[in-house]
Amino acid sequence: MYLTLDDINKLDYLYKINLINSVSGFKSANLIATKSKENISNVAVFSSVVHYGSNPPILGFVLRPSTVIRNTYDNLKETGYYTINHIHEGILEDAHHTSAKYPSEISEFDKSNLEEEYLDAFQAPYVKGCAVRMGLKYVEEYHIKANDTLLVLGEIVHLYIDDHLIEEDGFVNLSKGKTAAINGLDGYFIPVNHTRMTYQRPKKD
Amino acid sequence: MYLTLDDINKLDYLYKINLINSVSGFKSANLIATKSKENISNVAVFSSVVHYGSNPPILGFVLRPSTVIRNTYDNLKETGYYTINHIHEGILEDAHHTSAKYPSEISEFDKSNLEEEYLDAFQAPYVKGCAVRMGLKYVEEYHIKANDTLLVLGEIVHLYIDDHLIEEDGFVNLSKGKTAAINGLDGYFIPVNHTRMTYQRPKKD
Numbered sequence: 001m002y003l004t005l006d007d008i009n010k011l012d013y014l015y016k017i018n019l020i021n022s023v024s025g026f027k028s029a030n031l032i033a034t035k036s037k038e039n040i041s042n043v044a045v046f047s048s049v050v051h052y053g054s055n056p057p058i059l060g061f062v063l064r065p066s067t068v069i070r071n072t073y074d075n076l077k078e079t080g081y082y083t084i085n086h087i088h089e090g091i092l093e094d095a096h097h098t099s100a101k102y103p104s105e106i107s108e109f110d111k112s113n114l115e116e117e118y119l120d121a122f123q124a125p126y127v128k129g130c131a132v133r134m135g136l137k138y139v140e141e142y143h144i145k146a147n148d149t150l151l152v153l154g155e156i157v158h159l160y161i162d163d164h165l166i167e168e169d170g171f172v173n174l175s176k177g178k179t180a181a182i183n184g185l186d187g188y189f190i191p192v193n194h195t196r197m198t199y200q201r202p203k204k205d
Numbered sequence: 206m207y208l209t210l211d212d213i214n215k216l217d218y219l220y221k222i223n224l225i226n227s228v229s230g231f232k233s234a235n236l237i238a239t240k241s242k243e244n245i246s247n248v249a250v251f252s253s254v255v256h257y258g259s260n261p262p263i264l265g266f267v268l269r270p271s272t273v274i275r276n277t278y279d280n281l282k283e284t285g286y287y288t289i290n291h292i293h294e295g296i297l298e299d300a301h302h303t304s305a306k307y308p309s310e311i312s313e314f315d316k317s318n319l320e321e322e323y324l325d326a327f328q329a330p331y332v333k334g335c336a337v338r339m340g341l342k343y344v345e346e347y348h349i350k351a352n353d354t355l356l357v358l359g360e361i362v363h364l365y366i367d368d369h370l371i372e373e374d375g376f377v378n379l380s381k382g383k384t385a386a387i388n389g390l391d392g393y394f395i396p397v398n399h400t401r402m403t404y405q406r407p408k409k410d
Binding site for chain 1: 208209213214216217219227229233253256257260265291304354364378394399400
C-alpha cells in the first residue's frame with residue numbers, strides 16, 4: 001500500500017486512526033494514576049510513555065488536545081505527582097477499560113478490578129501487582145503546536161521493581177514481568193524471548 | 206527493589222542507563238535515514254519514535270543532548286526530510302550496528318548490509334525490505350530543558366506498508382512484519398500473538 005499525505009487525510013476516520021496509530025511501531029503500555037485534592041483517584045492507560053534521559057531519570061508522555069476530558073492532567077497539575085505502572089498480562093482487560101471516558105468524580109479503580117495501593121507516603125496511588133511502578137514528580141510541559149497536544153515530563157522519585165526482573169548489569173527483563181506492548185489503538189502483545197546486543201563501535205576498514 | 210531519586214543518582218553509570226532505559230516499558234524500533242546536501246546518507250537506530258496524532262499524521266522522536274554528534278539532526282534540518290523504517294527480525298544486527306558513532310562523512314549504509322532505496326523522488330533514503338516505511342517532512346522541534354534533549358516532530362507525507370500487514374479496519378498487524386520492539390538499550394524482541402480489545406464505554410452502575 002502506498003499513500004501520500006493527501007490520501008491519508010482523505011481516509012475514513014476510524015480506518016485512519018487505526019492505521020496511523022500503528023505506524024510508529026510498538027508502544028509502551030502503562031497505567032498512569034493520580035489523586036485529586038478531593039481524594040478522588042484516577043487511573044488511565046497510556047501508550048505514549050517514553051524515555052527522555054537517565055541522568056536525571058526523566059520520562060515523558062503525550063496528552064490529547066485540551067478540548068477533551070483530561071482527569072490525569074488536571075490531577076497531576078493540581079498535586080504535582082503521578083505514578084506510572086507497567087501493564088502486564090494479568091490486567092490487560094481492566095487496564096484497557098480505563099480508556100472509557102468516566103467523569104472526574106468517578107474513580108476507575110471502582111469500575112475495574114485494578115487495586116490502588118499507597119507506598120512510602122507518596123500522594124498518588126500505585127496499581128497493585130505491577131512489576132515496575134514509579135512515583136513521578138511533575139517537571140515541565142510543552143504545548144505541541146503541530147496538533148494541539150501536550151508533552152508532560154516528570155522525574156522518577158520512587159522506583160519499585162520486582163527483583164526477579166533485574167539482571168546483573170541493571171537491565172530490566174520486561175518479559176519476566178509479562179509486560180505488555182501496544183500495537184495501534186487496541187492490540188496488546190506480551191513479548192517473549194529477546195536478543196541482547198552489544199555496544200557497537202565503528203568497523204575498521 | 207526500591208530506589209529513591211537519590212539512590213538512582215548514585216548508581217554506577219552503566220547500571221543506571223540499563224535500568225532507567227528499561228523502565229518506560231517496550232519501545233519502538235526504527236531506523237531513521239537522511240541524506241546531507243553533500244549526498245552522504247545516514248541511517249541510525251532510534252527507540253523514541255512515538256505517535257503524536259493521526260490528523261494530521263504526526264510522529265515525534267527524541268535526540269540526545271546537543272553536545273554529541275547528531276548527523277541525523279544536521280541532515281534533516283538542512284534538507285527538511287527524513288524517513289522512518291520499521292526494524293524487523295531480518296536486520297536486527299545491522300540495525301543495532303548503526304548505533305556506532307561514525308563521523309558524518311561515512312554512510313552507515315556502507316558499513317552494514319542495510320540497503321538504501323529512493324522512492325517517488327523523495328530526498329531521503331528508505332531502508333530496503335522494511336514492511337513499514339514513511340517519508341516525513343520536518344515540522345517543528347522543542348528543546349527539552351529538563352535534560353537538554355530535543356523533541357523533533359514531523360508529518361508523514363509518504364507511507365508504504367506491505368499489504369499483508371493491513372487488516373480491514375486499518376489496523377497494521379506489526380507481528381506479520383516480524384517488527385521488533387526494544388527493551389532498554391539493547392534488548393530486541395519480535396512480539397508474536399496479540400489480543401485486540403474493543404472500544405470501551407463507561408460501565409453502568
